[in-house]
Amino acid sequence: MNTPFELSLIAPAKLNLFLHINGRRDDGYHELETLFTFLNYGDELHFTLTNDKNISISGDTHGIALTDNLIYKAALLLQTQCKVNLGAKINLTKRLPMGGGVGGGSSDAASTLLALNTLWNTALTLDELADLGLNLGADVPVFIKGKSAIAHGIGEQLEYVKLPQKWYCVVFPNQHVSTAQIFTHPDLKRDTPKLLGDWQQQVLTNDCEPLVKKLCPEVEKTLQWLLKYAPSKMTGTGSCCFVEFASQVQAQDVLANLPHTWQGFIASSVNTSPAHTELAAIIDK
Ligand SMILES: C[C@@](CO)(OP(=O)(O)O)[C@H](O)COP(=O)(O)OP(=O)(O)OC[C@H]1O[C@@H](n2ccc(N)nc2=O)[C@H](O)[C@@H]1O
Ligand SMILES: Nc1ncnc2c1ncn2[C@@H]1O[C@H](COP(=O)(O)OP(=O)(O)O)[C@@H](O)[C@H]1O
Incomplete structure (x- = not known):
């Protein structure tokens, strides 16, 4: 080269x-x-x-x-x-x-x-x-x-x-969440035991989600709204929330119905x- x-x-x-x-x-x-x-x-x-x-x-x-x-x-x-x-x-x-x-x-x-x-x-x-x-x-x-x-x-x-390829609709509820604020908050859950055995057989959540939902009602609203389409989750310390699908059209359908106060995008995982x-x-x- x-x-x-x-x-x-x-x-x-x-x-x-x-x-x-x-x-x-x-x-x-x-x-x-x-x-x-x-x-x-x-x-x-x-x-x-x-x-x-x-x-x-x-x-x-x-x-x-x-x-x-x-x-x-x-x-x-x-x-x-x-x-x-x-x-x-x-x-x-x-x-x-x-x-x-x-x-x-x-x-x-x-x-x-x-x-x-x-x-x-x-x-x-x-x-x-x-x-x-x-x-x-x-x-x-x-x-x-x-x-x-x-x-x-x-x-x-x-x-x-190696993960199977999926399509995601990711929604930003127009609120920024500071990573440092979440990690210094006294109410953050910090005691989840380390994973044992095959992680794919377990119920896996985001420990930051309950706290961010409490501090940021718009995140709670977004997660609730997305539930109409599929199980919804928050990424990292928020504020973006997402739903997962096997096909692009399903993700596109969620984006097409997104309330105007929020922003979103669809993408496939790699x-x-x-x-x-x-x-x-x-x-x-
Ligand atoms: C939580 C995660 C999960 O992917 O993502 P985001 O929600 O920020 O994207 C990351 O670990 C964020 O990584 P990053 O954003 O690079 O963190 P840093 O700049 O190093 O640290 C930001 C703040 O988070 C705290 N922090 C970060 C990572 C970690 N394992 N423990 C922490 O307590 C740091 O003390 C600092 O106050
Ligand atoms: N190039 C950059 N893009 C985004 N944020 C940046 C950048 N450089 C510095 N920052 C600062 O880092 C903070 C966290 O940004 P970002 O990585 O987008 O958030 P998150 O870790 O929640 O995904 C921002 O609020 C901003 O102040």
Whole structure:
């Protein structure tokens, strides 16, 4: 492969198909068991190489200051770690709701590390990139590794699983939920025992859901509304809720009836992150 001068990469959404909290560590982080699937829907990032060390972001930055943006933090981390003398112009098309539990910020950070590792020719392995990404967020490693998985630890120890392809209708009830607020709340359930035996034979829930429903009535309403179509669940620490179907038309039908106060999208799940599929196609050229 000739090192490209520019490239585009999706930053896909994730869903937590279940999320158990097993305990709290001394540093405040929580021990989790959670099943991650990737969706073929997400933000779009375009990277152009520059010969100075400047890192800039244009597009849908939604008022996030440059130095707070996880895209910038990821780029700076790789640049510093690998002593890179190049820079990048990065354009963001934001499709994923922020604070929605679909991992947009973490996915943007992961796709930035994956793309710049190629453009800057830093040649870190996925393990090295995942270790680096963990400094930016507990969810970043799963996006770097790019395979559906049950995550253990704080979300960084990954047990890969193959999941059947499904269609999802994901609804954002127009309320942002802060992950930190949920994880510091005294009422959060933190004592679910670790999974024993075959997880596919068990009833699996999201331990954050009861608390978020209490704090955020719109999430409760969304889950209730979705129940008309299929069993509804919340992803991560919310606020997005989803229903699962075997076919696209069923998911499309829910979206078509969505109340105007909420936003939604449909997408199919994939066992390999679409960022990895896109990157492999670029590298193979
Ligand atoms: C809960 C999950 C489930 O996938 O997703 P989201 O709902 O945020 O998308 C993630 O673990 C979120 O990962 P991420 O958003 O990268 O978390 P971080 O930036 O590292 O941490 C945000 C906040 O959550 C807390 N946190 C995060 C992960 C974890 N296992 N235990 C925690 O207590 C941290 O202490 C911090 O206050
Ligand atoms: N590129 C980015 N995209 C989204 N959020 C970002 C980004 N950079 C920083 N953030 C911050 O991270 C917070 C959590 O974002 P996000 O990952 O979308 O939520 P969640 O973890 O609930 O899926 C946002 O509220 C925002 O302040």
